[in-house]
Amino acid sequence: MDALFDAIRRELEIGDLVSLSASQWEEIVSSYRKFATRCSESTLRDACIRRLERYKDLFKQLFKLRVYKALDREGVSEDSIDSPLLRLILKLVEDYVSTLDEVIADERGKVYAIIKRRIQVGKVVLEPGELVLMDLMEAIALSSFGYVELLRLPSETSKGYSWMRAERVHTE
Structure with a gap:
């Protein structure tokens, strides 16, 4: 179980998100499984199970700390085994926050989305390029996986819309 403790120690010591290699991940999982196997054969089963739960x-x-660091820095290194999952979490947060002022929604809280990849929702097949109205949470989840793009209106707080903050033209 030293692998987990080492990963936690490194994560706490270093301010940035630490890269977690596939071999480190395997070591953490392997040591847990080995201990779980020994627990199943142990006479002190209750104590073993409590220790497994603590592990x-x-x-x-550790995962919550890594998510917090990724959110705090708004970025993830490419070489960590959990990078895809952390990027997915960042995308979910970004899309959810953008619903405040960028995403176009109706009075029931449904949002407009553009289909990016063919998808079947219920009995309806949606093709790329179609504009649909869907539940916010459904749209955010599908957006995170690249199936839809939320239809957005630029606002002054939007990233990538610096032209809106440019000096205004005064007409008199």
């Missing part, structure tokens, strides 16, 4: 809780805390 899982520590792993959860």
Whole structure:
């Protein structure tokens, strides 16, 4: 279980998000599984199970710390084994926050989305380029996986719309 403790220690010591290699990940998982196997054969099963639960809780805390660091820095390194998952979480947060002022929604909270990849929702097949109205959470989830793009209106707080903050032309 030293692998997990080492990963937690490194994550706490270093301010930036630490890269977690596939071999480090395998070592963490392997040591957990080895201990779980020994627990199943142990006469002190209850104590073993409590220790396994603590190990899982520590792993959860490590993941939460990594998510927090990714959110705080708004970025993820490419070489970490959990980079795709952390990027997905960042995309979910970005899309959810953009619903405040950029995403076009109707009075029921449904949002407009442009289909990017062919998808079947219920019995309806949606093709790329179609404009649809869908539930906010559904649209955010599909956007995170690249199936839809939320229809957005630029606002002064939008990233990529610096032209809106440019000096205004005064007409008199």
